[in-house]
Amino acid sequence: MYLEAIEIVFIQPCLADANKIRFKAVFSRDIAGVLPYLNAVLPNATYNHEGQVLTFVREGRLFTLYPRELAVAKAANTTDAYRLIDWLKDLINATYERRDELKPDYSLRSRPKPLEIYGWLPRTNCRKCGELTCLAFAAKLLLGEQRLERCAPLFTAEYAHLKEPLLEIVAALGL
Numbered sequence: 001m002y003l004e005a006i007e008i009v010f011i012q013p014c015l016a017d018a019n020k021i022r023f024k025a026v027f028s029r030d031i032a033g034v035l036p037y038l039n040a041v042l043p044n045a046t047y048n049h050e051g052q053v054l055t056f057v058r059e060g061r062l063f064t065l066y067p068r069e070l071a072v073a074k075a076a077n078t079t080d081a082y083r084l085i086d087w088l089k090d091l092i093n094a095t096y097e098r099r100d101e102l103k104p105d106y107s108l109r110s111r112p113k114p115l116e117i118y119g120w121l122p123r124t125n126c127r128k129c130g131e132l133t134c135l136a137f138a139a140k141l142l143l144g145e146q147r148l149e150r151c152a153p154l155f156t157a158e159y160a161h162l163k164e165p166l167l168e169i170v171a172a173l174g175l
């Protein structure tokens with residue numbers, strides 16, 4: 001078996017939501033070689049080959065993989081954490097087994113620009129978030145100086161179609 005084990009080394013409450021947990025775990029071997037293949041099979045992954053870091057969101061949980069360790073945020077509880085690492089271990093081993101059929105993807109998917117985030121906002125410049133414009137809000141969001149929850153209109157039924165994609169983007173960026 002390519003990867004024998006993933007061992008949790010700490011669990012703490014999530015910074016953004018104390019009802020959820022974040023945890024770190026270590027791989028029983030260096031998985032750097034499989035990261036470009038995982039990038040190829042995970043459609044929503046963000047990969048930096050030079051920095052050897054791969055992030056993606058699954059079921060609302062944010063995964064960050066490095067060659068030797070893993071960080072996960074927004075897990076429901078400890079049971080959920082063990083379920084997630086079982087799933088990830090199976091994914092890594094299955095991807096490694098299929099590596100001859102897969103094309104490794106080394107592409108760097110860069111962080112979105114404020115205008116791209118702006119495109120997912122209501123774009124009414126209503127100022128309810130405390131910013132003069134939605135574009136200013138988008139720029140501060142990317143800098144970690146604003147929180148998505150401050151855009152109240154986004155959480156109304158009128159903009160429900162924008163909320164979910166934007167929540168995924170923000171989670172994938174670790175914001």
Ligand code: SF4
Nearest residue numbers: 126127129134137151
């Ligand atoms: S609250 Fe939302 S819609 Fe209103 S200005 Fe801020 S980002 Fe734009």
